[in-house]
Amino acid sequence: MIFDSKGDVITNAHVASGSTSFEVTLANGTRYAASLVGVFRADDLAVLRIQGNGFQPATFGDSSALQVGDIVLAIGNPLGLTSSVTDGIVSAVNRTVSEGGGVTLPGVIQTSAPINPGNSGGALVDLEGQVVGIPTLAAIDPQLGDQANGIGFAIPSNMAKDIATQLVRYGHVINSHRAYLGVSLFSVSGAGDALVASVEPGGPTAAAGILPGDLITAVDGHPTPSDAALSEVLANLMPGQKVLVQIIQSGGPGKTVTITLGQYPGSSS
Amino acid sequence: MISSNRPRLLGVLGAAVAGLLRGGLGWLLLPAVMASGLKTVASSGATTTVAPPASATSQAVALQGQIVDVVRSVTRSAVQVQTSRAWDQA
Numbered sequence: 001m002i003f004d005s006k007g008d009v010i011t012n013a014h015v016a017s018g019s020t021s022f023e024v025t026l027a028n029g030t031r032y033a034a035s036l037v038g039v040f041r042a043d044d045l046a047v048l049r050i051q052g053n054g055f056q057p058a059t060f061g062d063s064s065a066l067q068v069g070d071i072v073l074a075i076g077n078p079l080g081l082t083s084s085v086t087d088g089i090v091s092a093v094n095r096t097v098s099e100g101g102g103v104t105l106p107g108v109i110q111t112s113a114p115i116n117p118g119n120s121g122g123a124l125v126d127l128e129g130q131v132v133g134i135p136t137l138a139a140i141d142p143q144l145g146d147q148a149n150g151i152g153f154a155i156p157s158n159m160a161k162d163i164a165t166q167l168v169r170y171g172h173v174i175n176s177h178r179a180y181l182g183v184s185l186f187s188v189s190g191a192g193d194a195l196v197a198s199v200e201p202g203g204p205t206a207a208a209g210i211l212p213g214d215l216i217t218a219v220d221g222h223p224t225p226s227d228a229a230l231s232e233v234l235a236n237l238m239p240g241q242k243v244l245v246q247i248i249q250s251g252g253p254g255k256t257v258t259i260t261l262g263q264y265p266g267s268s269s
Numbered sequence: 270m271i272s273s274n275r276p277r278l279l280g281v282l283g284a285a286v287a288g289l290l291r292g293g294l295g296w297l298l299l300p301a302v303m304a305s306g307l308k309t310v311a312s313s314g315a316t317t318t319v320a321p322p323a324s325a326t327s328q329a330v331a332l333q334g335q336i337v338d339v340v341r342s343v344t345r346s347a348v349q350v351q352t353s354r355a356w357d358q359a
Contacts, residue, residue, distance in 0.1 A: 002348060009350070018352075019353045021352070021353040022351070023350075024350055026348055027346075058346035058347075075340070075343055076347075082349055083344050083349075085340050121350060122347065123343060125339060127332075128339070129339040129342045131343075
């Protein structure tokens with residue numbers, strides 16, 4: 001969607017990431033070469049820029065005012081079918097959804113409007129024509145291994161607008177509103193706990209004495225049986241918050257340390 | 270062997286008959302229960318088409334018009350992003 005009259009375009013990070021060149025096609029068929037303004041993978045958002053004038057930016061609504069049952073429309077290019085529209089309702093609000101690859105999205109809108117490959121980075125709009133979300137992913141039925149019907153997720157417009165504004169202004173995110181531990185984790189399937197791979201010097205966990213090889217078993221009272229679980233717990237906490245973190249060091253008895261959460265750093269690419 | 274199976278077979282048949290009777294009684298009792306507190310319409314077998322109230326029809330038409338207007342408006346701001354990797358994918 002066109003974000004502002006300068007030609008900034010908001011989309012998903014997973015659409016833009018890993019590419020070296022971009023082309024944006026307007027609804028009237030006009031094509032523009034685009035450049036990457038910035039990416040914030042933690043929220044799966046990115047901004048591209050096209051050069052020109054007369055762009056018609058979308059109007060962004062207040063996603064916090066959405067209620068379950070509100071009628072919404074998803075506009076995008078599913079399977080390459082340009083400017084397709086599907087309809088549905090807001091099925092739930094404030095979901096926490098894991099995308100995989102360490103990306104967990106908090107506060108997400110669940111919608112019954114069909115979301116298919118190609119809808120990513122489009123718009124979820126209300127009946128006032130205001131963008132209330134950015135369609136981003138669809139649920140997978142774990143039993144069938146296929147896309148579940150009528151379960152799509154959109155990043156709320158308030159979050160998208162905030163992040164996109166920062167990307168346009170600074171080229172990166174300076175205030176992510178996301179909690180940060182300052183550790184990287186091994187992605188070990190079935191390990192049972194989050195296994196620390198490295199600790200950021202001077203980061204929130206370094207002062208608490210957490211070391212590579214430690215197991216983080218719980219944060220703020222929530223068990224963290226995997227790196228994805230830890231990511232999900234952090235997604236619902238805020239920077240500056242003091243939390244109790246349970247760890248196991250060198251196979252010894254578990255202990256609890258208090259950590260003041262930092263702020264997830266913004267990235268520009 | 271045969272004689273020892275018979276009582277079981279009869280028991281199963283008895284349970285089935287009892288179940289059918291209960292089901293039948295249930296159907297018989299249902300209208301009576303409903304008649305005591307709820308208004309029902311007896312099924313004559315014929316299909317009756319009831320026209321929706323005029324207000325509902327006009328509301329549906331208005332909603333449809335609103336959706337068309339919204340789509341027309343928002344589509345002006347919609348784009349398709351193509352990358353060197355692939356076309357936009359979810």
